């Protein structure tokens with residue numbers, strides 16, 4: 224499913240119009256689809272207010288109110304702006320609403336706003352959508368405040384009023400939705416840390432724009448269904464060499480667990496062979512946890528003898544670590560993933576990445592990405608899509624920017640978003656497990672972007688499954704996720720079991 228900016232959504236609208244789907248038709252489709260989606264949250268006995276703003280979001284509101292009344296719900300349409308502001312397609316649907324025998328109520332006629340809201344059970348926000356610019360003006364601001372304070376169910380259409388569609392906007396006042404029915408495609412703000420909570424739960428309603436006419440968007444969600452569709456199958460005649468021979472360069476005397484978890488996660492994800500290059504003193508701690516792995520010495524390791532290399536977890540941030548990562552970056556011929564401490568020391572010679580011919584994969588969390596880019600974490604969280612794209616293009620790398628919505632970016636700027644996983648993953652060790660899964664995926668997948676996206680979903684989906692099956696978000700450990708992988712593979716495809 225595509226993820227769009229406001230501009231891309233308008234272009235899609237325009238393309239539909241050129242194909243003959245007039246704006247009023249799209250509005251009818253949007254309003255009806257949203258109404259049928261929203262009623263899943265509404266009881267027949269509920270008293271509903273539909274708030275209607277000046278633009279096309281308000282136009283959707285007239286269709287929603289008419290549909291709800293047709294279905295026998297008790298709904299009032301409250302227009303929050305003067306009549307002359309209702310124009311174009313929205314005016315057509317206001318006309319149809321009135322011609323259907325319904326009355327449009329005006330916010331200016333509402334006396335005792337608090338008492339009015341107290342008598343309602345459900346509020347449907349069709350005030351503003353992707354057209355919002357800057358902070359809310361009146362009367363939107365006071366209506367939003369009243370609604371946010373009232374104890375009613377807050378539903379929204381497309382976006383909660385006031386939430387910007389795009390990234391980069393820090394300050395705004397917005398309607399705090401419990402649930403949002405998103406029109407046609409999710410907007411960037413549905414995935415950002417500072418805007419996503421305003422949506423509440425959300426899902427997307429399809430409004431009839433033919434995909435053939437939609438301008439291509441190089442940004443989409445990657446889900447369990449996509450993993451099922453693309454996961455490499457395991458050939459009955461395969462041998463250990465067929466599934467990838469990987470090298471994990473990580474761990475140290477004080478941080479042996481990182482390399483252990485990366486290696487075990489790689490093997491649990493189906494890697495054929497895993498070798499570990501670690502500090503000699505760490506071997507006795509690592510080997511009991513991952514008996515299938517072999518060990519090689521860092522001084523003599525053959526960097527080009529592997530189908531994939533993952534480096535950086537638990538190596539520390541000192542001069543030795545820096546020299547190690549420099550050596551790895553300049554001598555590894557095949558695909559190379561760098562994580563954790565490796566990213567920290569990489570900062571000094573980022574330019575070397577441009578010279579690599581085989582894929583480089585960096586897997587930072589926002590703090591590590593801020594360090595790599597010299598930006599603040601706040602900037603990264605405000606504009607992760609554009610910063611990730613610019614970085615991936617500049618250094619020619621695949622970037623896996625981790626978070627509640629993980630953004631995977633290819634060197635050509637194409638992006639995927641994985642929303643699986645839960646707060647139980649916000650713990651030491653999660654990144655190590657993910658790096659191991661990704662190491663296997665990058666060795667086995669025909670498309671690097673598909674493989675990395677699937678690796679992220681495998682990790683998050685497994686955490687979700689494990690939490691559903693008895694662990695809680697409080698006690699979930701990275702090792703639980705690694706041991707949950709077999710269950711995930713079992714449920715994904717009969718050809719895998």
Ligand SMILES: NC(=O)C1=CN([C@@H]2O[C@H](COP(=O)(O)OP(=O)(O)OC[C@H]3O[C@@H](n4cnc5c(N)ncnc54)[C@H](O)[C@@H]3O)[C@@H](O)[C@H]2O)[C@H](O)CC1
Pocket residue numbers: 232233235236249250253276277278279280281282283350351352353354355356357358359360361363380381382406407
């Ligand atoms: N395919 C589609 O995209 C469809 C979308 N639909 C719905 O239409 C809206 C987008 O409509 P648009 O008229 O462009 O924008 P809005 O309704 O969000 O609002 C424009 C309106 O708001 C005023 N305004 C802007 N900023 C502010 C502010 N800070 N304070 C107060 N007022 C503000 C501006 O002056 C305009 O008057 C989309 O979200 C969908 O819900 C179609 O119905 C179906 C097809």
Ligand SMILES: [K+]
Pocket residue numbers: 280348349350351352379380381382383384
């Ligand atoms: K809205």
